[in-house]
Amino acid sequence: MNIDSIKNGIVLDHLTPGKGMEVYRLLGLDHLDCHIAIIKNAPSRKMGKKDIIKIADDIVLDTEVLGYICPGATVNIIKDGKNVEKKKMSLPEKLVNVVTCHNPRCITTTEQELPQIFALTDHDRAEYRCIYCETLAKN
Amino acid sequence: MRSVIDIKELSVSEIDELVSVAKDIIANPEKYAHKCDGKKLATLFFEPSTRTRLSFEAAMYELGGNVLSMASAASSSASKGESVADTAQVISCYADIIAMRHPKEGAPMVAAMNASIPVINAGDGGHNHPTQTLADLLTISREKGRFDNLTVGFCGDLKFGRTVHSLISAMERYEGVKFVLVSPDELTVPDYVKRELDKKGVPYVETSDLMSVMPELDILYMTRVQQERFFNEEDYLRLKDSYILTPEKLESAKSDMIVMHPLPRVNEISVAVDRDPRACYFKQVLNGKYMRMALILKLLGL
Incomplete structure (x- = not known):
């Protein structure tokens, strides 16, 4: 399968296989007008399989969201056909308005103007807990 | 402004310090009888817990301070839909410290984030009760x-x-x-x-x-x-x-x-x-x- 390389834009590489569409949606890429390619289950030497997203525009990415969904992802910035910057994602310390607390007793259920904030409490298990009620985030 | 929402926020040395002050209060109550003269504790209990509230109120009175209290959650502005954040800012204008009990987990933390006076969590649902x-x-x-x-x-x-x-x-x-x-x-x-x-x-x-x-x-x-x-x-x-x-x-x-x-x-x-x-x-x-x-x-x- 051939997908054109991009001249200017961003390539999200090493996405967890199967997570490409989720990344597409949560990063709000569906609202963009530019040329975007989502490649699912591409062969990878490192991962066996991986998803890739190519965005033919220089946009501001929410790296917190990307790091949360695919902590092993790589962000490549392409300028004039050259890879000018490579950033490795990792689990963010804090997530703001990314996940919603499902604990019916949490204050956020009655006061909906409060930001939904989750903090990384166990790095090895990639566990996030609501800062208000300490309920575990559901993946 | 320091608040206490979760026991883990207090270090071992702070707990030692609180324990030694409490023991000194027990040994020399007269030394502490006027420490809080002119200070006011607001007990904001959005769910009934008579004994915890009385304990806080007795504590403040024994320090020479005064207590502001609401009759019940039903008579508070929360029943009119006021947010915890707003309540915390309003009460900060009246009192020097807040003890808050709330049925929703995390409510005292929200209060502490918005109050300009210290907030003590007096129990938030089944969550914390430091x-x-x-x-x-x-x-x-x-x-x-x-x-x-x-x-x-x-x-x-x-x-x-x-x-x-x-x-x-x-x-x-x-x-x-x-x-x-x-x-x-x-x-x-x-x-x-x-x-x-x-x-x-x-x-x-x-x-x-x-x-x-x-x-x-x-x-x-x-x-x-x-x-x-x-x-x-x-x-x-x-x-x-x-x-x-x-x-x-x-x-x-x-x-x-x-x-x-x-x-x-x-x-x-x-x-x-x-x-x-x-x-x-x-x-x-x-x-x-x-x-x-x-x-x-x-x-x-x-």
Whole structure:
């Protein structure tokens, strides 16, 4: 399968296989007008399989969201056909308005103007807990 | 502005400091009788808990301060839809410190994020209740004379018991502490609590048989096993009696073991145990008032 390389834009590489569409949606890429390619289950030497997203525009990415969904992802910035910057994602310390607390007793259920904030409490298990009620985030 | 929402926010040395102030209050109450002259504590209780509220109010009065209180949650502006954040900012204009109880978990944290005065969490749903843990710690310090090298048994509902989780996280920081977790299989300590203990290398054992571990305990912390926590009545009826403490069961316990309970009890400690000198649950109530006094002084910087 051939997908054109991009001249200017961003390539999200090493996405967890199967997570490409989720990344597409949560990063709000569906609202963009530019040329975007989502490649699912591409062969990878490192991962066996991986998803890739190519965005033919220089946009501001929410790296917190990307790091949360695919902590092993790589962000490549392409300028004039050259890879000018490579950033490795990792689990963010804090997530703001990314996940919603499902604990019916949490204050956020009655006061909906409060930001939904989750903090990384166990790095090895990639566990996030609501800062208000300490309920575990559901993946 | 310093607030106390979770017991883990207090370091070991801060707890030591609160315990020593509380002991000084007990020894020299007159020295503290006017420390809070002209200061006001607002008790914002959005769910009924008469005793915790009275404990905070008694603590403030004994420090010479005054108390602002609302009649009930139903008469507060929360019933008109005011947010916790707004309430916290409004009360900051009237009082010097807030004690807040709220049915929603995290509400006191939201208050602390928005108030310009200190906020003490007086219980948020089934989540945190740090001043109960402070009461427990003063009781342990006064009765056992130390926090280290103790075997602490918890018995009953260890799954939902917030006082149990808080006391474990406060006590796990001391050298030589071992936990004995006694509960039916349905109500064992949550995995994340055990993972923390494993990570820190704190020894613990789990069992469903209280009598087999009784002789090794220095502290027995009882909690209530509630029927609604069980999937069926048969299991409840089978198990409930094994977690009722009676004078007979205490026969095999150490002579200086102490029995604690956050109260209110229903039937998990028989009334006959009250006469046993090892019963400390009413002392915990009194110690709670002293620790609340010490905490108010600390947060007001007095």
